[in-house]
Amino acid sequence: MGVHRLELRAHCSAIDDLAVIRNGIKNLVGEDTIITEKVDKSWHGASQTNLSLEITRKKDVRFVISRLGNKCLSSLLEGDILSRIDDRNIIHLRLSLAELCCGKIEISEPRKREPCIKLKIKLEVYPGQSVEEIANKCLQDAISANKN
Numbered sequence: 001m002g003v004h005r006l007e008l009r010a011h012c013s014a015i016d017d018l019a020v021i022r023n024g025i026k027n028l029v030g031e032d033t034i035i036t037e038k039v040d041k042s043w044h045g046a047s048q049t050n051l052s053l054e055i056t057r058k059k060d061v062r063f064v065i066s067r068l069g070n071k072c073l074s075s076l077l078e079g080d081i082l083s084r085i086d087d088r089n090i091i092h093l094r095l096s097l098a099e100l101c102c103g104k105i106e107i108s109e110p111r112k113r114e115p116c117i118k119l120k121i122k123l124e125v126y127p128g129q130s131v132e133e134i135a136n137k138c139l140q141d142a143i144s145a146n147k148n
Contacts, residue, residue, distance in 0.1 A: 002124035002134045006055045006064055009118045010097060014047040016115075017101075021051065024100040025117070029053065029064050065121065066142040069105050073139050073146075076107070081135050085123070089131050093119040 008029065012021055018037075025035060035053050042048040055061050065073075076084070076093075084091050094108040097115035108116045123138065125131050 002138060003058055003061045003065070004056075004122040004124050006061045006122070007120040008051075008053050008055075010051040010116075012049045012051060012115075013042070014049075016049075018049060018051075020101045021097065024097075024103070025051065025053070027103065028067050028095075028100065028105065029055065030060070033060075061121070062142065062145070065138065066145040067105070068142070070143050070146050072105055072107055073143050077136060077139050077143075081139070082132055085131055085135060089123040089125045089134075091121040091123065091135060093121070095119060 008025065010021060010025065012018060022035060026033070033053055033055065035051050038050045038052070040048055040050060055064060081091070084093065086092065094116040096104075096106045096108050097117055099106040100117060108114060121138075123131060123134050125134050
């Protein structure tokens, strides 16, 4: 499957339960993944914690993609995947933070203003290859991995 890396980011306010959010992220990416936490001030001055991680091992990236579940992966395949891919061949996803904390994985609706986890998946695309074909194959492979 043609992937280079995966990045995940979440912005949490001072009233968010960080332990629950950490647990939701760990359920998605695996217990061994190290989450970086940076406490900072928001634009308005309130305390906020930024959670982030980067996975560079291709096998681990494929594992996380398969953990999105067949429902999410199928909806991405049925939708316009090219609208989620930028000019650097990165798939951009936003997962509902509330649903993730409840143990469910759900892609946030576009333009919906809700707390979310931002996920970036860098595709391995070389000259002459179609980014759409690589993205579709990546998602199909993840669905196949879930069936086995």
